[in-house]
Amino acid sequence: MFDNLSNKLDRAFKTLKGQGSITEINVAQTIKEVRRALVDADVNYKVAKTVTDKIKDEAMGRDVLIAVSPGQLMVKIVYEELTQLMGGEKQDINLKGDPAIILIAGLQGSGKTTFTGKLANHIKKQGRSVLVAACDVYRPAAINQLQVLAEQVGVEAYTEMENKNPVQIALNAIEHARKTHKKVVIIDTAGRLAVDEAMMKEIAEIKAAVKPTETLFVVDSMTGQDAVNTAKTFNERINFDGVVLTKLDGDSRGGAALSIRAVVEKPIKFISTGEKMEALDLFYPDRMAQRILGMGDVISLVERA
Amino acid sequence: EKTKTSFFGQLNKAVMGKSTVDVEVLDELEEILVHADVGVETTVKIIDRIEKRVARDKYVNTSELDRILREEIAALLEENRAGDGANFDLPANTKPYVIMVVGVNGVGKTTTIGKLAAQFHKAGKKVVLGAADTFRAAAVDQLIIWGDRVGVPVISHGMNTDPASVAYDAVKKGVEMDADVVIIDTAGRLHNKVGLMNELAKIKRVMEKVIPVAPHEVLLVLDGSTGQNALIQAREFTKATDVTALAITKLDGTAKGGVVIGISDEFKIPVKYIGVGEKIEDLQLFDKQQFVESFFSRK
Numbered sequence: 187m188f189d190n191l192s193n194k195l196d197r198a199f200k201t202l203k204g205q206g207s208i209t210e211i212n213v214a215q216t217i218k219e220v221r222r223a224l225v226d227a228d229v230n231y232k233v234a235k236t237v238t239d240k241i242k243d244e245a246m247g248r249d250v251l252i253a254v255s256p257g258q259l260m261v262k263i264v265y266e267e268l269t270q271l272m273g274g275e276k277q278d279i280n281l282k283g284d285p286a287i288i289l290i291a292g293l294q295g296s297g298k299t300t301f302t303g304k305l306a307n308h309i310k311k312q313g314r315s316v317l318v319a320a321c322d323v324y325r326p327a328a329i330n331q332l333q334v335l336a337e338q339v340g341v342e343a344y345t346e347m348e349n350k351n352p353v354q355i356a357l358n359a360i361e362h363a364r365k366t367h368k369k370v371v372i373i374d375t376a377g378r379l380a381v382d383e384a385m386m387k388e389i390a391e392i393k394a395a396v397k398p399t400e401t402l403f404v405v406d407s408m409t410g411q412d413a414v415n416t417a418k419t420f421n422e423r424i425n426f427d428g429v430v431l432t433k434l435d436g437d438s439r440g441g442a443a444l445s446i447r448a449v450v451e452k453p454i455k456f457i458s459t460g461e462k463m464e465a466l467d468l469f470y471p472d473r474m475a476q477r478i479l480g481m482g483d484v485i486s487l488v489e490r491a
Numbered sequence: 492e493k494t495k496t497s498f499f500g501q502l503n504k505a506v507m508g509k510s511t512v513d514v515e516v517l518d519e520l521e522e523i524l525v526h527a528d529v530g531v532e533t534t535v536k537i538i539d540r541i542e543k544r545v546a547r548d549k550y551v552n553t554s555e556l557d558r559i560l561r562e563e564i565a566a567l568l569e570e571n572r573a574g575d576g577a578n579f580d581l582p583a584n585t586k587p588y589v590i591m592v593v594g595v596n597g598v599g600k601t602t603t604i605g606k607l608a609a610q611f612h613k614a615g616k617k618v619v620l621g622a623a624d625t626f627r628a629a630a631v632d633q634l635i636i637w638g639d640r641v642g643v644p645v646i647s648h649g650m651n652t653d654p655a656s657v658a659y660d661a662v663k664k665g666v667e668m669d670a671d672v673v674i675i676d677t678a679g680r681l682h683n684k685v686g687l688m689n690e691l692a693k694i695k696r697v698m699e700k701v702i703p704v705a706p707h708e709v710l711l712v713l714d715g716s717t718g719q720n721a722l723i724q725a726r727e728f729t730k731a732t733d734v735t736a737l738a739i740t741k742l743d744g745t746a747k748g749g750v751v752i753g754i755s756d757e758f759k760i761p762v763k764y765i766g767v768g769e770k771i772e773d774l775q776l777f778d779k780q781q782f783v784e785s786f787f788s789r790k
């Protein structure tokens with residue numbers, strides 16, 4: 187959609203140059219172009235505004251208009267700004283505790299159960315014993331789903347088919363983990379909307395009861411403008427430690443990554459890139475920035491600028 | 492503001508003390524549309540149309556804008572084939588009516604099928620479901636539970652079997668049982684996976700062997716919280732399977748699902764159903780007016 191962002195910007199700058207004088211007003215059109223590009227990548231409108239305001243200051247400071255290709259230099263500035271925004275220090279998940287307890291939460295269908303299986307696989311491969319706990323008591327066959335995945339990766343699944351109380355199941359699972367000397371417990375929970383008060387209360391109760399060492403918020407990378415609302419509310423209720431971005435094997439721009447980062451200031455710790463249990467990766471801010479800007483040739487552009 | 496406010500109410504900030512539409516008002520409008528995931532291109536299109544009308548009619552005031560906007564947006568939305576009578580009726584003389592349900596992972600296909608089956612069942616129709624998602628962990632179990640809930644049979648060959656042959660058998664069973672409707676669940680797949688998209692075309696072809704015009708309907712399910720990627724989903728699924736109708740799910744949240752305006756306009760596919768919850772009754776027929784209205788209310 188905007189693989190040609192830099193061309194667009196070049197054009198915008200050309201008209202600018204023709205006018206002779208550089209003012210805030212004529213940079214405005216270019217900034218608007220950048221903002222629209224970000225919004226097209228599903229970056230939240232308000233976040234895009236804040237980001238482009240910063241970019242504007244940066245661009246003015248660097249005298250973009252003198253550059254051979256102001257469009258490319260502009261893209262470079264945008265790219266650097268996005269990378270920085272999503273970056274910061276890389277943080278691993280905290281596996282302290284005996285057992286370490288990891289709580290998984292998020293909207294319906296975002297990929298929680300699949301990620302639970304993947305993370306179990308990942309941790310098991312590091313040589314730690316894992317128990318996954320099936321605390322989604324609502325979705326039809328949610329428990330079976332986790333059981334199947336656990337079997338695939340060769341870890342034990344703790345389930346209580348008749349129990350409808352997720353807090354109890356979670357506590358029982360931890361108890362069971364202690365007895366069987368598991369080092370890590372991963373708790374899969376039901377999908378829930380941020381506006382569903384009863385369900386948000388439930389997840390807060392689960393968190394309060396199990397006192398997780400790590401709480402992860404799982405979000406679909408295809409999410410649009412609403413990512414901000416959801417992340418904010420979940421963060422207010424369960425103060426999560428990190429974000430998992432899923433379905434990045436698709437071709438979404440993934441602007442939600444930027445929005446969430448800007449709004450809740452929590453690191454993205456993992457990305458999910460497929461349905462298979464191995465499809466788990468770490469998050470690289472520079473790659474994500476490239477993706478938001480339209481994949482392609484950002485790097486070479488940046489090098490030339 | 493907590494309560495539903497009209498578009499006019501929302502625009503108040505921008506138009507305080509103004510009586511005619513100006514740039515500031517249009518900027519505010521852009522923000523509202525973009526916030527609803529309408530997307531830049533479609534938003535610009537809508538604003539252009541409004542600008543033209545404003546220029547033509549000279550003194551459009553902001554309260555008229557409210558009406559004009561609704562009209563312009565509604566114009567981009569394809570007519571729902573179910574018509575304004577809005578019900579879940581199946582077309583007459585097509586028995587069984589075969590619906591194949593497709594979409595990317597986790598959007599709500601299986602759930603929508605459960606709800607849809609319940610609607611038809613309630614209307615006294617004979618329903619058969621086909622469990623052709625043989626891939627995702629416990630997908631067959633999930634559909635069987637829905638089948639039990641509704642009280643309709645589910646045709647399945649178990650996990651890791653050929654989905655096309657499940658679809659074939661389900662349609663065949665539908666014919667044998669003199670069913671009114673057969674609904675086929677398929678595995679979620681991202682549209683950029685060529686092999687999986689070809690598999691959909693194959694499932695479709697196989698059903699044609701039983702009923703030459705089947706499936707009568709290919710329902711593409713879109714997650715209402717999806718952003719601009721939904722446009723590409725619509726494009727690719729349409730290419731692979733000739734999508735005939737859309738369902739938008741999870742509209743019980745704060746997401747607005749505005750991306751379907753552009754989709755409906757570009758691909759001329761009507762939105763038929765919306766999902767508004769996880770319960771069996773949480774499926775509604777799409778109502779243009781109400782949909783557009785929701786953009787201008789903040790939950």
Ligand SMILES: Nc1nc2c(ncn2[C@@H]2O[C@H](COP(=O)(O)OP(=O)(O)OP(=O)(O)O)[C@@H](O)[C@H]2O)c(=O)[nH]1
Pocket residue numbers: 292293294295296297298299300301322325328375376377378432433434435436458459460461465596597627679681
């Ligand atoms: N392509 C792709 N599919 C994924 C990925 N992660 C999960 N999925 C698929 O997305 C769908 C939903 O995943 P689940 O793990 O069931 O999601 P969930 O959040 O547990 O869903 P609920 O429990 O219903 O809220 C399934 O079809 C998964 O196979 C991913 O990274 N890539």
Ligand SMILES: Nc1nc2c(ncn2[C@@H]2O[C@H](COP(=O)(O)OP(=O)(O)OP(=O)(O)O)[C@@H](O)[C@H]2O)c(=O)[nH]1
Pocket residue numbers: 294295325377379594595596597598599600601602603624627630677678679680740741742743744765766767768769773
């Ligand atoms: N709040 C809400 N949740 C929904 C709605 N429709 C479906 N869901 C939930 O979304 C999740 C995924 O639904 P599924 O029906 O399994 O989605 P699917 O498209 O069949 O998923 P895959 O087969 O894994 O690709 C489940 O937790 C559903 O309960 C809806 O309209 N509103």
Ligand SMILES: [Mg+2]
Pocket residue numbers: 298299300322328374375376377
């Ligand atoms: Mg789950």
Ligand SMILES: [Mg+2]
Pocket residue numbers: 600601602624630676677678679
């Ligand atoms: Mg399904």
